[in-house]
Amino acid sequence: MxxxxxxxxxxxxxxxxxxxxxxxxxxxxxxxxxxxxxxxxxxxxxxxxxxxxxxxxxxxxxxxxxxxxxxxxxxxxxxxxxxxxxxxxxxxxxxxxxxxxxxxxxxxxxxxxxxxxxxxxxxxxxxxxxxxxxxxxxxxxxxxxxxxxxxxxVMGTGHHAALGAGVRKGATVAVVGDGAVGLCGVLAARRLGAERIIALGRHTARTDIARAFGATDVVAERGEAAEAAVRELTGGQGAHAVIEAVGTEQSMRTAVNITRDGGSVGHVGVPHGSHTGLDLSVMFDRNIALRGGVAxxxxxxxxxxxxxxxxxxxxxxxxxxxxxxxxxxxxxxxxxxxxxxxxxxxx
Amino acid sequence: MxxxxxxxxxxxxxxxxxxxxxxxxxxxxxxxxxxxxxxxxxxxxxxxxxxxxxxxxxxxxxxxxxxxxxxxxxxxxxxxxxxxxxxxxxxxxxxxxxxxxxxxxxxxxxxxxxxxxxxxxxxxxxxxxxxxxxxxxxxxxxxxxxxxxxxxxVMGTGHHAALGAGVRKGATVAVVGDGAVGLCGVLAARRLGAERIIALGRHTARTDIARAFGATDVVAERGEAAEAAVRELTGGQGAHAVIEAVGTEQSMRTAVNITRDGGSVGHVGVPHGSHTGLDLSVMFDRNIALRGGVAxxxxxxxxxxxxxxxxxxxxxxxxxxxxxxxxxxxxxxxxxxxxxxxxxxxx
The missing domain is CATH 3.90.180.10 (Medium-chain alcohol dehydrogenases, catalytic domain)
Structure with a gap:
């Protein structure tokens, strides 16, 4: 064959x-x-x-x-x-x-x-x-x-990320990653009853799908500017539930920084890089959980x-x-x- | 004054x-x-x-x-x-x-x-x-x-660790750290219905308290030997719920390595060291969650x-x-x- x-x-x-x-x-x-x-x-x-x-x-x-x-x-x-x-x-x-x-x-x-x-x-x-x-x-x-x-x-992986992020009815969710898994994470979050879904992405073709899948807001900035934009959209607090669907140091750092105190990062991006981008002190001080993995x-x-x-x-x-x-x-x-x-x- | x-x-x-x-x-x-x-x-x-x-x-x-x-x-x-x-x-x-x-x-x-x-x-x-x-x-x-x-x-912090580790009735719990918080973690885990509680520690005065608080097993080894001992006690799988009450690289590594796939590390040891000891790839492959922080x-x-x-x-x-x-x-x-x-x- x-x-x-x-x-x-x-x-x-x-x-x-x-x-x-x-x-x-x-x-x-x-x-x-x-x-x-x-x-x-x-x-x-x-x-x-x-x-x-x-x-x-x-x-x-x-x-x-x-x-x-x-x-x-x-x-x-x-x-x-x-x-x-x-x-x-x-x-x-x-x-x-x-x-x-x-x-x-x-x-x-x-x-x-x-x-x-x-x-x-x-x-x-x-x-x-x-x-x-x-x-x-x-x-x-x-x-x-x-x-x-x-x-x-991708759909099951997006769902796994949403569960890991602790998405529930009424939650504010942010999604880091505009690939197929991130987009499916948007769809999964909507399905689980999220009230507000903030998709991070710069490519209109992708963010259009995110909106069609249920994203209520799109943040086109990257890095610290993206973090500031998500904070502004969430009264300065960040999102209860953050889906990390990339797996790089930068994306993990962004995910942690836009999570509300007491919230969770649901990670499904295959980790790459020996340094993980995780600042454990920040996660500790703010009680941010990390859950997920291979779905x-x-x-x-x-x-x-x-x-x-x-x-x-x-x-x-x-x-x-x-x-x-x-x-x-x-x-x-x-x-x-x-x-x-x-x-x-x-x- | x-x-x-x-x-x-x-x-x-x-x-x-x-x-x-x-x-x-x-x-x-x-x-x-x-x-x-x-x-x-x-x-x-x-x-x-x-x-x-x-x-x-x-x-x-x-x-x-x-x-x-x-x-x-x-x-x-x-x-x-x-x-x-x-x-x-x-x-x-x-x-x-x-x-x-x-x-x-x-x-x-x-x-x-x-x-x-x-x-x-x-x-x-x-x-x-x-x-x-x-x-x-x-x-x-x-x-x-x-x-x-x-x-x-210390008692509330041990309880926070036990919740972060996902201790529930019938669970197998391991506790990394034989200080007051780790010992209170043992007490909290027993209170939450853990069936088996494995305390890691070498000091008899402390492990005696751990046993009095509900530990069913004590592992005196350190590092990889400790990991092997916990695995042996748990049919090779590790503990569902692991309490991390130290905060060093080594203790975090031990905690992750003795957690059963799909389980959680509840961390309350204040993190020290810029490298955290977290191997994100291991956590990803085995769906190990990290929850906790300042209690x-x-x-x-x-x-x-x-x-x-x-x-x-x-x-x-x-x-x-x-x-x-x-x-x-x-x-x-x-x-x-x-x-x-x-x-x-x-x-």
Missing amino acids: RATTIHAPFDMRVEDVPDPVIQEATDVLVRVVRACICGSDLWAYRGASARRPGQRIGHEFLGIVEETGAEVRDVARGDLVVAPFVWSDGTCDYCAEGLQTSCPNGGFWGSVGSDGGQGEAVRVPFADGTLVKLPADAASDDRLLTALLALSD PVRAYLPELLPDVLDGTIDPSPVFDLTVGLEDVPDGYRAMDERTALKVLVTP | RATTIHAPFDMRVEDVPDPVIQEATDVLVRVVRACICGSDLWAYRGASARRPGQRIGHEFLGIVEETGAEVRDVARGDLVVAPFVWSDGTCDYCAEGLQTSCPNGGFWGSVGSDGGQGEAVRVPFADGTLVKLPADAASDDRLLTALLALSD PVRAYLPELLPDVLDGTIDPSPVFDLTVGLEDVPDGYRAMDERTALKVLVTP
């Missing part, structure tokens, strides 16, 4: 790779119908995260089950399914608690030895613990398929899926460029140059 | 200072009956926190109201009262929310221009928002007075006071040395050399 591989920074290829086969009785094979490129894939693309030459990539996909191992019970051949960005066994303590990202048998698509989502097909380990079945008729609804694909990562999106799928199906939330606007599988390298380029927000891949 | 002053690192004096007088209609004057020395006072003592020569010190005290300003309503001359370690106006948004430590009119005993607790008397600003009345008959019960004094800081002990007094009065909790064993006011410098020396755990001052 054809699949995307990464050979070196900025060297993405679409190549022939071995067809996946069932290896364990709990595996299924999924023919990919929709995949996409994640902002976090850019860390590998830019060389900030190491990859072995030829390693697969892509951790967001939905597709049709093509073959099932003997012990698979919950999905069958022909089912339309969505995969969270990690697989998980569905039976351990962590899976039972809804922290599938800590499953000792779990793993990340595209890690060495596994298939990635940016290809024609994927061997899915622990299918019953991992995949979530979608209604068959969604397969013929292009807009809906795209919205459902967001449940593989257990599998846990959120049962809750978010009905809302996507009935249109209560529609994250599909975060996808603003579509490429075929052979053009995935162009998709990376577009996201790296920020000419695309998030790239949909249709193998 | 006589009061303790700090002139330089290791230079504590007890001197004549001006008698406090009512300055605002919301002030009261309190004659100090019991005060004490806090582990955090040692940062000033050792020169790690700057103080102006001659500055007052001491932020924990209880005493008798001697004079009241015209607008004071809730306490009267002759009342026995306890003071939290910060004063607060009792009327702002933060006070209403129970985050009195963020009160814009609040302040810290011993800050420049204010009285400290380690003296004969204290002018208390915003008395109605700050002080909590105690039963008059407690004044004649030496053991109870000592236990009540712990409500001015709003005023908010906890109404909840904790009845339990101290009826003996449900008795933090008094954390005081293991008593000095008169003139001997406060000896008390500092004893705590600095760790020959005393926490020093009670009887002016």
Whole structure:
């Protein structure tokens, strides 16, 4: 089959790779119908995260089950399914608690030895613990398929950030990061009943989506000027709940500085940089909490899926460029140059 | 009157200072009956926190109201009262929310221009928002007075740490720090229903108190050996809830490393060191939250006071040395050399 591989920074290829086969009785094979490129894939693309030459990539996909191992019970051949960005066994303590990202048998698509989502097909380990079945008729609804694909990562991750930030009815929320996750954080915050949502971002195309997703205010400034603007919008106090969806020192510093005393930063931006930007003294003096991390999106799928199906939330606007599988390298380029927000891949 | 002053690192004096007088209609004057020395006072003592020569010190005290300003309503001359370690106006948004430590009119005993607790008397600003009345008959019960004094800081701070760590019924808790706050954290965790409480500490005198307060296990190792020991006690997973009551890089690192995935570190150790010991990548990958900070002990007094009065909790064993006011410098020396755990001052 054809699949995307990464050979070196900025060297993405679409190549022939071995067809996946069932290896364990709990595996299924999924023919990919929709995949996409994640902002976090850019860390590998830019060389900030190491990859072995030829390693697969892509951790967001939905597709049709093509073959099932003997012990698979919950999905069958022909089912339309969505995969969270990690697989998980569905039976351990962590899976039972809804922290599938800590499953000792779990793993990340595209890690060495596994298939990635940016290809024609994927061997899915622990299918019953991992995949979530979608209604068959969604397969013929292009807009809906795209919205459902967001449940593989960005929508669940935005929701995780909103929970970590402690968003609740009536809260004032600020969102640092205007990528797909930040925008989904806006959508998640609105869904959880936030009264005021302040989106930080300079790119009109993105802040327009933020407004459509529920942002009540947009702050275009950066750094200290952005902090001052958020403080002015919040009577000098800052936001109860702050979503951090970037992961750099600067974004973490901004997030802490715009949080109201006693509030929380919900962080889902993969941390980069050995210094974290966290000023623990500030957090201590002001009782600012930090919660979040890699999102257990599998846990959120049962809750978010009905809302996507009935249109209560529609994250599909975060996808603003579509490429075929052979053009995935162009998709990376577009996201790296920020000419695309998030790239949909249709193998 | 006589009061303790700090002139330089290791230079504590007890001197004549001006008698406090009512300055605002919301002030009261309190004659100090019991005060004490806090582990955090040692940062000033050792020169790690700057103080102006001659500055007052001491932020924990209880005493008798001697004079009241015209607008004071809730306490009267002759009342026995306890003071939290910060004063607060009792009327702002933060006070209403129970985050009195963020009160814009609040302040810290011993800050420049204010009285400290380690003296004969204290002018208390915003008395109605700050002080909590105690039963008059407690004044004649030496053991109870000592236990009540712990409500001015260490008991409420231990409780704050336990809440930040997310201690709940049945939880496994680990406590980093064998000082008075860590020990009160053990007591708070037991009070909140923790099933297993692992105290980290090497000093038998202290770990004996930890056991008396409810610790089910004691880990005497330090650093990585301590982490391994906690992991062994918890089936390799770590503790759901970890109380960090030291504030150094090493203690913060230990706290994070012994937290179970998805758990929380409740930190109340005043942070020292520009590098914080926080490995944000570890916290991210394992969804470990950090909550806590300077404890709003005023908010906890109404909840904790009845339990101290009826003996449900008795933090008094954390005081293991008593000095008169003139001997406060000896008390500092004893705590600095760790020959005393926490020093009670009887002016």
